[in-house]
Amino acid sequence: MHITFHGAARTVTGSKHLITLKNGYKILLDCGLFQGMGKETFALNENFGFNAADIDVLILSHAHIDHSGLIPKLVGDGFTGKIYCTPATVDLAKILLEDSAGIQESDTEFVNKRRAKEGLPPYEPLYTVADARSVCPLFVETPYNHWMQINDDVKLLFTDAGHIIGSACVHLAIREEGKEQRISFSGDIGRYKDVILKSPEVFPQADYLIMESTYGDSLHEGVFDTAETLLYWVTKTCMEKKGKLIIPAFSVGRTQELLYFLNQLSLERSLPKVPVYVDSPLSYEATQVVKSHPQNFNNRLKKILQYDHDPFDFDNLLFIGSVEESKALNADRRPMVIISASGMADAGRVKHHIMNNISDERNSILIVGYCEPNSLGGRLMNGQKQVRIFREEFDVVAEVGVMRSMSAHGDYDDLCQFLACQNPAEIKSLFLVHGEYDVQLHFREKLMKKGYREVIIPEQHERIHLQ
Template sequence: MKLTVWGAAQQVTGSMHLLETVNYNILIDCGLDYEKDTWLEENEQFPFLPSEIDVVILTHAHIDHSGNLPTLVRHGFDGQILCTPPTADLTELLLLDSVNIFLNKQRKARKSKRGFNSGPKPLYLQKHVMETVDRFVTIGFNKPFAITGNISLSFVPVGHLLGAAAAVFTVNENGSIKTVAFSGDLGRKNYPVLNDPEALPQVDYLVCESTYGGRWHKATKSVEELLTETVNEACIKSPGRLIIPAFSVGRTQALVYSLNRIFTKGLLPRVKVFVDSPMATYATDIFRKHHPLLNQEAQDFYKKQGDEFEFENLEYIQDMNASKAISNYYEPCIIISSAGMLEGGRIQDHLYYNISNYYCTILFIGYCAKGTLGNRLLRGDPIVNIRHRELSVYATIKQTDLFSGHGDHNDLMNFVKHQQPSSLKKVFLVHGEISSMESFRQSLHEEGYSAEIAVKGETYLLD
């Protein structure tokens, strides 16, 4: 059996791993790689023949794990894509959104260059997404699935996102039984709505993400305590507005549920809440559809109070006219809108009208990459460009990592430490910056594990 890491090797995006057994090729994840300026061109080509891949295993819906599946299909892959039911639904939603992003980039480029053929060609179109979705075969958690007579697969819940799973393979190769697991992205304990990550069974090899290697979440307050304090300062003590940029899938649902709990407990007077993201509305319906997979706290809340994602004074905004009308709402309010890094989307309209407002607070609940508007605000730039206009920053800027869906260094270590060092032959580290990987590897070595930072394109023999 052979393992080749073709993506998320010493970087975070573009997860793609090839597991080769006797006469059978398994691709684990097929995500978009955003690391280079030429990322569209980079994602167009594969280092193997897509037609020679027998099956794809998708650990979860995020675009850095799922986003290049339609390209794979377009280039000749005609096998099944195995994933959990929520992952199938969320992936369809995110892939269709990717098409819109591609087309918007092309339209903007054509407009600026005044040429019909100018601009980046979309990686794929809606028809390719639908061809991809047709290949989904869904499998429940912890239910062994026979891929072939010699290969079985189990999905183990890992938190992080609704439906996210580690993929555990049992392979009978020439009479020898081997087990190999791929962590996908690991969540953290006590995250709103989601279950805690589960321990894996003992395996021979583990391919593990390392996003937060060497980093720890600052957990001096709970999610509810932080939100209560922030809403109180921004909307109650002073009649202002709180703007929270949040990714539509996962973060928004965690936010809405947490606010629901705060208002239901009477910790604060009810404040008007706008969720201004059509995709967040669709994603929330998917969370409702798969309600039995939410954590016990959410299940109990539902039995006593009803829908976790619906409450008095909450309004989901769909059309653009309703979105623009929010700027004329002069009472204290909370606005939750995508995108999390402020690069496009309706959130830029809200910032345009509020960034110079002394009575506005902007709370960042996610990572903002260098070069983004979100990053410029977090580093304290006094003037920023929004909608081609230079605006002074008078709004209060805050940040928290309590809504991060990734487990930190301790969570990663605890995940691996369920394995016996004497039985786990090797841990391959992927999906992280090199400094995070080095820190994680060092900690694993100190605990007696054999760990290696995977190199892109290098093939490892799994004896």
């Protein structure tokens, strides 16, 4: 048996890990889209590094596009197997994949207009909306904490990862030549004090562990400061500068957290009376999916539901549907808050909002989560004074803020707590994925001091034999 790392290897995007058994049976863990990788992005998404038709089964940890976004291409290239994931992940993946396809079609059309003027050949989207819809019959809803027999030699268990609604850690029991090996894949690990979700669950002892490491060398700001920090930016931008506060936010997880905190401020009567626009049809649909799975909520939120039937709604909240309504926001000079996808600001409507408002000193752009350094959000967060958007250069005149307390990824303490249920002496190899290389090097040092004997940071497409 061996494993090959085809994505999220020394980077935080494009999650894809391929386990191949001695009999040739192939298990793909996640099939994510690379995002924010600059000029390399298209080539990385075009080439899997394996033959899609050879994959027997796909196991999806959660619905975020950097973990699920290449599934339509996988199917288009010949994959016909089952896709195992939790019920909430099925609901989210259906809308996220269709939205991803729509964004690709729209952005490709936008770019191709410019390419045509320059006499350049047109680009083709990676997949279409029709391709995304063709994936749906392959999903197999799999509940948490239930061993599922995949075939005669492979069993699957999901435990709650606490990252987004439906997110799971993947646990495989694989029998080869009369011996069972246990492989666990963390997916993305959530936080132990999340305002909406349950904490990551304990899980069975593993022989091999594939673990995300996004924040393996840092600690987040306290969650209890989030509402106050958000209020500061709304007040400063909308009330004092009379401008627009633009917040790039992932449609799943981050948007619902923002709405939760804004609702809290509204209940306390401290939220300024300015319109708050969620400019993303996907965010509206995702919020409805989140509401439909209250069994995943933590006990605190379940208690809040007893007196506030909708903790994601408040006065002056408006969801934007059509493209025309979205464009109208850029012509509207009134103070407002615009929450829009994507979270890294590298695609979708938020990219257009930033392009149209970045050169006005009245406005602010608030980054509320992780951004790959080469993404538009990453470049703004790192203080670049000029950024390239849709092949045009823009001076960064608007104020850029960063709020680190809202990450859905666990920090160093959370990652260590996640590992607390494991005996390091029984882990043959721990593979660090989904992280920047310098962060992973620091995290590996700390893990080895905790007793993990072999901590490996695989390279892209690296193949490693499991003894």
